[in-house]
Structures are given as structure tokens and as C-alpha cells.
Amino acid sequence: MYKSLIHQTFELTRKEKRPALLTYTVAGDNTKKISLEILKSISKYADICELGFPHNTPIADGGQIQTSAYRAIKNGIKINDVFSIVSKFKKVKKNKPIILMGYYNMIYQYNENKFLNKCKKSKVDGLIVVDLPFPENKKFAVKCKKKNINFIQLISPTTSKTRLNQIIKNSHDMIYYISMLSTTGGILKVSPKKILKEYSFIKKQNNSKNVVIGFGITEKTIKSLKKADGLVVGSAICKEITNSIKKRQNAVTNVTNVVKRLKNKIK
Amino acid sequence: MKLKKKIPLIDQHDKNGFWGKKFGGSYIPETLKKPVEDLTNKFEKLRRDSQFIKKKDFYFKNYIGSPTSFIKLENLSNHLGGAQIWAKVVSEANGGAHKIYNATVHALICKAMGKKYIVGDTGAGYAGKMLSMAAKKFGLKCKIFMGAKDIKRQKPNCDAMKKNGAEIVPVYSGSQTLVDAVSECMRYWVSNCDNTHMCVGSTVGPNIFVKICGWSTSQISKELKTQLKKEFNKIPKKIKLINCVGGGSSAYGFWSEFIDYNKKQIELIGVEAGGPKKSKLHAAPLSRNAKIGILHGAASYVCQNNEGQIHETESISAGLDYPGVSPIHCFLKDTKRARYTFATDEEALNAYKLVTKYEKLNPSLEPSHAFAEAIKIAPQLSKDTICIVNSCGDAKKDRDILKKRLGKY
Numbered sequence: 174m175y176k177s178l179i180h181q182t183f184e185l186t187r188k189e190k191r192p193a194l195l196t197y198t199v200a201g202d203n204t205k206k207i208s209l210e211i212l213k214s215i216s217k218y219a220d221i222c223e224l225g226f227p228h229n230t231p232i233a234d235g236g237q238i239q240t241s242a243y244r245a246i247k248n249g250i251k252i253n254d255v256f257s258i259v260s261k262f263k264k265v266k267k268n269k270p271i272i273l274m275g276y277y278n279m280i281y282q283y284n285e286n287k288f289l290n291k292c293k294k295s296k297v298d299g300l301i302v303v304d305l306p307f308p309e310n311k312k313f314a315v316k317c318k319k320k321n322i323n324f325i326q327l328i329s330p331t332t333s334k335t336r337l338n339q340i341i342k343n344s345h346d347m348i349y350y351i352s353m354l355s356t357t358g359g360i361l362k363v364s365p366k367k368i369l370k371e372y373s374f375i376k377k378q379n380n381s382k383n384v385v386i387g388f389g390i391t392e393k394t395i396k397s398l399k400k401a402d403g404l405v406v407g408s409a410i411c412k413e414i415t416n417s418i419k420k421r422q423n424a425v426t427n428v429t430n431v432v433k434r435l436k437n438k439i440k
Numbered sequence: 441m442k443l444k445k446k447i448p449l450i451d452q453h454d455k456n457g458f459w460g461k462k463f464g465g466s467y468i469p470e471t472l473k474k475p476v477e478d479l480t481n482k483f484e485k486l487r488r489d490s491q492f493i494k495k496k497d498f499y500f501k502n503y504i505g506s507p508t509s510f511i512k513l514e515n516l517s518n519h520l521g522g523a524q525i526w527a528k529v530v531s532e533a534n535g536g537a538h539k540i541y542n543a544t545v546h547a548l549i550c551k552a553m554g555k556k557y558i559v560g561d562t563g564a565g566y567a568g569k570m571l572s573m574a575a576k577k578f579g580l581k582c583k584i585f586m587g588a589k590d591i592k593r594q595k596p597n598c599d600a601m602k603k604n605g606a607e608i609v610p611v612y613s614g615s616q617t618l619v620d621a622v623s624e625c626m627r628y629w630v631s632n633c634d635n636t637h638m639c640v641g642s643t644v645g646p647n648i649f650v651k652i653c654g655w656s657t658s659q660i661s662k663e664l665k666t667q668l669k670k671e672f673n674k675i676p677k678k679i680k681l682i683n684c685v686g687g688g689s690s691a692y693g694f695w696s697e698f699i700d701y702n703k704k705q706i707e708l709i710g711v712e713a714g715g716p717k718k719s720k721l722h723a724a725p726l727s728r729n730a731k732i733g734i735l736h737g738a739a740s741y742v743c744q745n746n747e748g749q750i751h752e753t754e755s756i757s758a759g760l761d762y763p764g765v766s767p768i769h770c771f772l773k774d775t776k777r778a779r780y781t782f783a784t785d786e787e788a789l790n791a792y793k794l795v796t797k798y799e800k801l802n803p804s805l806e807p808s809h810a811f812a813e814a815i816k817i818a819p820q821l822s823k824d825t826i827c828i829v830n831s832c833g834d835a836k837k838d839r840d841i842l843k844k845r846l847g848k849y
Contacts, residue, residue, distance in 0.1 A: 229614060229749045230735060232626045233469040239613055252747055277467055278734040282748035304467040304737070309456065331474035331633065354471055355631045 178270040178298050179323050180346045182220050183383040183402055192399050193220035194436050195385055197274065197407030198428075199241040200224050200258050201250030202414055207424060208245070209258050211414070214429045216262075216269045218436040223301070223405065226255045226275040233303050235358030237408035240415055252283055253291075260295040272299035272325065285313060289320050299323035301349065307340045318345060325349050328375060330363075341379050349405070350375060352388045352398075358408030361389035365397035372401055392434055399439045406435055443775050445700045449692070449768050450654040457647030458739070460774055463767035466646040467737045472626075475633040480648045482553055487655060496548060500659060503577065504540050507663035508532040510671065510828075515798040516815075523680070523821035525814055526828045527801060528664055528694065535570045536834035537804070538657055538690040539641065543570035545656040546639035547578045553637060559583045560639040561625040563590055563618030563686070564759030564806065565597025565837060567641030572606035582606040585625040587617040590758045597837045615752045618686075618762045622736050642687025643766035646737035650766060657693025660830065665697045677705060678825040680817070683832070684809040685710040685726065685780065686759050688766035690832040695778070703777060710769060711813045713755035714782035721754035723761050726773050726780040735764040741773075756785035756841065757805035759833065783812035789845055791815055792835070804833035805841065 176184075186193040196219040202208050216222055227242035227250060234242070259271055273292065280288045280302065292300065300322055305313060307326060314324035326344040328337060329351040341348065350372055353363045368386060375384050386398055387405030398404055413431050417424035441460040444452050449459075457465045468476060486492040500506045509532060513525040530538045543560070550558045558580045562568030568584035575582035584601055588610045591598055601608055609628075614620040622640070629638040640649035643657075668675055681698060683691035691710050698706045712724035722728060725741040733742035735750060743751040743763035755761040772778040783791070788805055791812035795801055803811060810829045818827055835842065835849075842849040 230619065230623055232623050232736065233471075233630055235627070243613070246749060276734075276748075278742075278744070279748040281734060282731070282744070282746065303469055304734070306466075306468060306470050306473055309465065309467070327470040329469075329471040329473075331471050333474060336473070351471060354634060356627045359631060 175321065177321065177323055177346050178268065179221065180383070182270055186220055186403070192401050192439050193385070193403035194218065194432070194439065195221045195223055195403050195405040196410055196432055197223040197225060197405060198410055199227050199238065199245050200255040201227065201245030201248060202241040202411070203244045203418060203424070204248050205250060205254050205258060209261055210425045211428050212258070212262050213265060214425050215432040216266050217429070218432045221270045221272060221403070223272045223274050223407070224255065224259065226252060226273060226279055228276040228279055231276060233356055235356040235408060237358040237411040237415065241411040252279060256291050256295040259297055263296040270298040272301060273297050274301040275303065277302050277305045285316065289316055289322065292322055293320045297322060299325050299347065301325045301327070307336070307343060311343060314343060323347055327351060330354060330371060337375065338378055341375070341382060344382060347383045347385060348375065350384055350386050352386050355388055357388060359389050361394045365394070368398060369400055392431070392438065395435055396438045404439065441771070441774050443699065443777055448658070449696060449699055449771070450651045453647060459767050459771040462732065463740055463770040464647050464650060464738050467734050467739070468646050469630055471630050472633060476646055476648055483549060483648060483652055486549065486552060492548070492552070496545060499544055499548070500541070504534045504544060505532065506659060507667065510664060510667040513799050513801070516795060519798055520815060520818045522819040522823070523825035523827045524823065525818055526826060527831045528660065528828060529801065530660055530690065530830055530832045531803065531834040535566070535573050536836065537566040537570070538660060538693060538832045539566040539570040540573070541656040541659050541693065542641070542653045542689060543567065543574040543639065545652060546571070546637065547574035547580060549652070550580055550637035551578055555635060555637045557581045557632070557636040558639060559585065559625055559628055559636055561585050561618065561621040561641050563587070563621065563641070563761055564757065564804070564833070565590065565594035565601070566759060566833060568606070568608070569597045569600045571639055572601040572604035575606060576604045583609055583628070585609045585611055585621045585628065587611050587615070587621045589616040590618065590621070593841060594758050594837050595840060617753070618758065619750060619753070626736065642689040643692050643768060644687040644736060644738060644740070644764060650738070650768060653689050654692045654696065654768065657689050658696040660690070660693040661695060661697035664694070664828070676826050678822070679706045680709055680825065680827045681706060682709045682711065682810045682814050682827060683830045684760060684806045685712050685765060685769060686723065686762050686806065688769040690830055692766065692768055694830040699777060708772065708778035709813060710778055710780040711809045712780060712782040713757055713760035713809060714784040715754040716756070717784045717786050719754050721752060722782065723753035723755045723763065724782040725763065725765050726769060727782045738767050740764050740767045740770045756788060757809065759806040760809065781813060783809040787812040792842070793846065801831060802835045803831045804835040805838050806833050807831045
């Protein structure tokens with residue numbers, strides 16, 4: 174049976190009795206070259222790397238990721254550049270899963286099929302499309318599956334139980350649980366206990382699915398959620414890039430240190 | 441792609457929310473699925489609830505001041521020669537523009553849903569001003585998201601919002617205009633949808649917001665239909681309904697009752713913002729052939745680049761300065777029921793000058809775009825052609841721009 178890299182990664186982290194660490198950075202932030210360097214460097218500690226393809230009207234992202242996206246677009250990033258970053262990364266880290274994350278308009282303009290072929294070619298392992306919810310994403314998710322690309326479904330605290338079950342049924346190897354009502358980068362306003370309760374509820378529906386938690390996860394909060402299959406950190410990393418640029422420091426080193434510290438907290 | 445008769449256009453979508461199978465929909469983050477579904481169910485119930493309709497009609501009459509008048513612009517018609525120019529003076533509505541209809545309905549829905557907070561976006565500031573008025577009237581706490589650039593250029597409306605007790609949240613991201621205000625407002629709703637109701641200021645956004653807004657503004661054409669029959673004893677044979685189009689809420693409201701008529705009898709003309717004559721930028725996705733894209737939760741014609749990044753727009757009129765447009769106008773364009781064109785900043789200013797010279801009417805820069813088209817076509821039309829312009833906003837808010845560009849207000 175075919176086992177995706179994403180699935181294999183979760184098997185491994187489960188064996189090591191720890192959650193997978195997922196990082197999110199924006200492709201081209203702040204340049205194509207540096208974002209590739211960052212990706213290569215943090216993948217020493219991250220188990221799965223999410224890479225955002227930046228959009229200038231991101232309706233679900235908070236300030237940190239917006240800043241990163243605007244910066245990348247200003248520096249000229251194009252979708253083909255995003256794919257070339259993935260290809261180059263995969264050449265040196267072929268076993269590290271990479272998930273592209275973004276908004277549907279960019280896929281729509283690029284053309285769905287062409288986009289997926291390009292994903293396949295550059296060895297993208299998964300896709301998260303923020304504004305293409307279930308059931309509107311059904312057809313697209315099937316297309317992804319045919320190409321062995323994981324379409325990652327999202328679940329939020331507002332998702333009803335019937336919907337939850339339908340989403341799980343239609344999900345692939347990984348499900349992304351949004352910890353709270355927030356855009357990315359918000360302060361964790363729900364107690365970890367409550368988040369884990371929701372998380373367990375999702376797991377109970379189908380224990381074989383890998384469920385990761387994201388939104389509001391920082392060096393401060395990550396430890397409290399380590400029971401999850403995986404944890405996503407995005408804004409905290411983007412913020413470090415912004416700070417490094419401001420202080421004229423090396424973003425690659427600084428971001429790597431953040432990811433290293435995050436990893437140590439959940440080992 | 442075909443229009444159906446005897447069904448309001450706002451209801452002619454499929455089960456996924458698409459008009460003509462490709463415009464509209466609900467491209468929203470998972471978190472908003474539930475609140476949007478709740479709102480959809482509530483609205484469908486309320487619009488069939490006679491008590492709610494009674495309440496709405498009561499406030500439309502006693503609070504908004506319906507019906508607004510329908511007048512002949514005798515002097516302007518004589519000056520131009522050709523067709524008769526008439527105006528539906530929607531700017532007489534409480535607050536000075538059509539935005540009050542949508543704002544009032546949203547405030548009533550918010551109350552019916554038991555929510556105490558209401559948020560909204562605004563470009564020209566009218567949607568924000570009206571929402572702040574309605575919020576005050578119905579005892580709701582109100583936040584308005586507005587681009588920093590628009591806050592500067594539409595000061596009178598900002599003052600009104602503050603006076604009504606609303607908090608204006610300035611948006612500094614992107615182009616600092618309406619497009620960013622809508623994004624920021626949606627982000628706020630994502631984070632606060634458990635106790636907050638969101639009002640989208642035009643017939644844009646996820647399917648349900650297009651419907652609520654269209655349902656609210658359709659009051660304009662209901663009134664006009666009665667007024668036409670009273671004035672002419674029947675619906676005249678040659679009518680042109682000319683309306684500016686930004687998001688498209690006033691145009692839909694002005695046209696909705698007349699869409700079933702043959703277009704030879706009633707032509708629908710939408711006028712978008714062409715931007716400064718010398719600029720490449722504009723806010724005219726329909727008339728300048730933009731591609732279909734997804735913006736703010738819906739598929740429509742959108743000013744964008746090949747990669748799907750949304751273009752900056754430029755227009756003297758903040759209310760039309762938006763890169764997308766309502767999916768129902770895309771549908772009206774593709775079915776060829778309505779014709780869309782644009783007027784430049786300069787043409788709108790000239791139209792404003794001419795209208796105010798000949799008539800006791802003070803149309804804001806948005807309907808001045810529509811007047812520009814009427815002025816352009818009227819001289820070539822026969823005397824029995826009735827050109828009706830929706831004068832949907834009052835120019836008080838534009839006083840600073842008009843002073844600067846025309847030297848006087």
C-alpha cells in the first residue's frame with residue numbers, strides 16, 4: 174500500500190512519542206534565496222515544512238503573515254518561483270514533506286490541473302487551501318489524491334458534529350485543527366485543556382487520522398499542547414524574520430534557533 | 441447562461457451559491473462556515489416572516505423616509521436636448537444614500553440573532569455611516585473598518601460615524617482603501633463570529649451577503665415602479681436606467697424589479713469608475729474586461745494580474761474604488777441583460793458641474809459617474825426616451841475633493 178511521506182513522518186514521530194513539528198514560512202520572504210536557505214536550515218528540526226504562496230488579499234491571515242506575504246510579493250515572487258524553491262529544497266531533503274499553503278484564486282488563475290501537475294513535478298506532498306472549504310473542495314481534493322498529493326482539510330471550533338464527520342471522511346492523511354476563532358498569529362485565547370478536549374473528540378471519530386493543531390502556537394504555548402499528533406508554528410517564525418530584518422541580523426540563523434527551541438520544548 | 445423570469449435575481453443561484461454556474465459562491469475559511477450557515481438559515485426564515493417584513497417596512501417608511509422622490513430634471517433635459525432626464529433621488533434617504541437600506545436590514549437581523557456587536561466595511565464612508573446610524577438606532581455596538589486613505593478623503597462621513605458612537609478602525613495594509621477594509625473586516629469576523637454580526641457594505645462577498653444586500657436595496661426599484669405608473673399611467677416604452685457600479689448594490693436595487701422586462705423597453709446601463717483619464721489604473725472590472733477571480737469569498741470579474749494578485753485601483757470616487765464587483769452584475773453582463781461602461785474621473789466631475797449648474801440636485805461623485813453617461817447619450821435619443829439616473833448619494837461627503845478639483849463646493 175502506498176504510504177505518503179506525510180504519513181510516514183507521523184509514524185516516526187509517534188514511535189518517538191512526540192508530536193510532529195510543522196513550520197510555516199512564506200515563499201520568497203524576504204527573498205527567494207533566503208527563504209530557500211531558511212527552509213533548508215529549519216528542516217533539521219522541523220518534521221514537516223509548510224510553505225505559503227503569498228497572496229495580497231489574505232482574508233484569514235493576521236499581521237505577521239500579511240507582512241511576510243507583502244514583503245515576498247514586493248520582492249517579486251511568482252508562483253513558478255515557489256515551485257522552484259520546492260524543487261531545490263527537495264533535491265537536498267527528499268524525505269522531508271512539504272505542504273504548500275495559500276488562497277484559491279492563485280490556483281484558479283494558474284489553472285487547477287496545471288497547478289497540480291506542477292506540484293507533482295516539484296514533489297509537493299500536500300496542499301492547504303484556506304478559502305476552499307468542504308464540500309466545495311471535494312472535486313479538487315479528489316484530483317489531489319489521484320496525484321498522491323495530500324489535500325489537507327481544516328476543522329475549526331465552529332465546525333458542527335455532522336460536518337466534522339463528513340470532513341474526516343473526506344480527508345486524507347492529515348487534518349488541521351484550528352485552535353480558536355482567530356486569524357493566524359492571534360494570542361491563544363482558549364485554554365490548552367479545552368483545545369485538547371476538542372482535539373480528542375476529533376481523534377475519537379477516527380483515530381487513524383493525523384490531526385495537527387495550529388493558530389496561536391508559540392514558544393510559550395507549544396509545550397502545553399504536546400499531546401497532539403502535530404503542532405504548527407507560523408506567525409512566530411514570520412515575526413522572527415521581520416525582527417531579524419529590522420535588526421539587520423541573519424534571518425536564517427535566528428529563525429533556525431527559534432525552530433530549534435520549539436523542537437526542544439516538545440521532545 | 442440564462443436569466444429566469446419571475447424569480448428575483450438574488451435567488452437565481454444554484455445550491456452552491458453560484459449565479460450562472462460561475463459567479464458568486466462562498467469561498468470562506470472553515471471558521472466562517474457555521475456563522476454563514478446560521479445567517480443564511482436565519483435570513484431565509486426572516487424574509488418569509490410577516491412580522492419581520494412589517495418591522496422592516498415600518499423602519500423603511502418612518503426611519504429611512506421611503507419613498508424617495510422621482511423627479512424630472514427639466515433644465516438639464518432642455519439643455520441637452522433629446523431624451524428626458526429623470527432622477528430617482530435616493531440621496532433623500534436618511535443619512536444621504538442607499539446604503540441605509542442594507543444597514544437597517546443588517547441591524548434588524550443582528551438583533552433577531554441575539555448578537556450585540558455589529559461590524560462593517562466602508563469605502564466612501566456611506567456604508568459605515570449608515571451602519572453606525574442603524575447600530576445607534578437599535579442599540580448595537582459598532583465597529584467600522586476603513587482604509588486609511590479613505591479616512592483622509594471622506595472626512596465628513598468619518599465625523600458622522602464617530603458622532604454615532606462607532607469605532608473607526610483604520611486599515612493600513614495594501615492600498616489602504618475599500619478592498620483592504622473588507623479583508624480586515626472579514627478577518628475580524630473570523631476572530632469574533634461567536635458574538636458579532638458582520639455587514640458587508642455592498643452586493644459582494646459570500647453568497648448570503650449578496651442576497652441580503654440585494655433584498656434590502658430592491659426597495660428602490662419597487663418605489664420607482666409605482667412612481668413610473670403614477671407619472672406616466674403605465675410603464676413607458678423606452679426607458680434607460682442608468683446607475684453607477686462599484687460593488688453594485690445601488691444598481692441592483694434600482695434594477696431588480698425591471699430585469700424581467702425586454703431590454704428594448706428597459707435598458708439597464710451600469711457605469712463603472714474609469715479612474716483618472718491619464719492613469720492606467722481604474723476600478724472597472726466589467727467594462728474593461730477583467731478576468732474572473734476570487735475576491736472576498738466570491739467569484740466575479742476582478743482587476744488582477746496573471747498570478748491572481750489583486751490590482752490596486754484608482755478612482756476619484758471612494759465608493760466605486762473596488763477591484764471586484766457583485767457576482768449578480770457579472771451574471772447580468774454575461775447574459776447581456778445589462779450593458780456596462782465606465783466614466784473617467786474628469787467626466788464624472790464635469791457631470792457634477794453640469795447637473796449642479798442646472799438642477800437643485802447635489803449628486804456625490806459616485807452617481808456623477810452615472811450622470812456622465814446620461815449626459816453622453818441623451819442628445820442622440822428621442823424625446824420620448826426616459827433616461828432615469830439613480831442619484832444614490834449626496835455630495836456633502838465629497839466637499840473636500842470638490843473644493844480641490846473644482847475650486848468651489
